[in-house]
Amino acid sequence: MKKYPKEFLKLAESITNKRAKIVIDHILKHGFITTEDLEKTYGYNHPPRAARDVREAGIPLETFKIKSANGKSIAAYKFGDLSQIRNNRVDGRQVFSKDFRKSLYTANNGHCYICNGKFEERYLQVDHRVPYEISGDDRNFQQNLSDYMLLCASCNRAKSWSCEHCENWLDAKDIEICLKCYWGHPENYDHITLEKIRRLELTWQGIEVTFFEALKKEAEKGEITLPDYVKSLLIKHLEKRKR
16 A cells, blocks of 8 residues: 555545545545446546545646456546645535525526526536636635636536536646636637537527427428527528628
């Protein structure tokens, strides 16, 4: 068993998050933990989430490739540079006040910042524009509304999956790259996880649903997908305006 600094062991012992604790204890005992271990031994179907819990608690992890029992290439995690431990994150994410959440809710009129759907405040989640795993919470925590946004559960899950598979997340962890990403600033961005992609989210609510159904029927008549049909209408409209 590798010897670790007493300060680090004290920090590891203080972490109470169940998933993070399992990862930490397994690495302390075996030197690393694989996605196969997390899935088959501990029953976690989303291993990156467990690894993320450890990182959010302030302990750096390195991801590397290893062969599974059947020879398949899988991911594994081990402790990274322990000098990079972020002590201000020992207790995990800090809690947002009700007033702060209310201010965010009011700022975007109760809409999810990604899909623009209208929700009751309790159904929206405070999200860091720059993923917490990369930026953490510094001394300016909860002071600047512009550093956060409210997302519905569906968009928050989509953002988490996309960010966790981004090369910037896995390697450079450059905050400026995140700030120019769709998932950080959907209102003004130049890439989506480093790819030159543009995305438009449309949500139809209330009386708007009747227009959605009309569009859907027209798309079905033309044997075209609804997104492609909407795109064609927008392109025709823009071309007409150019004339």
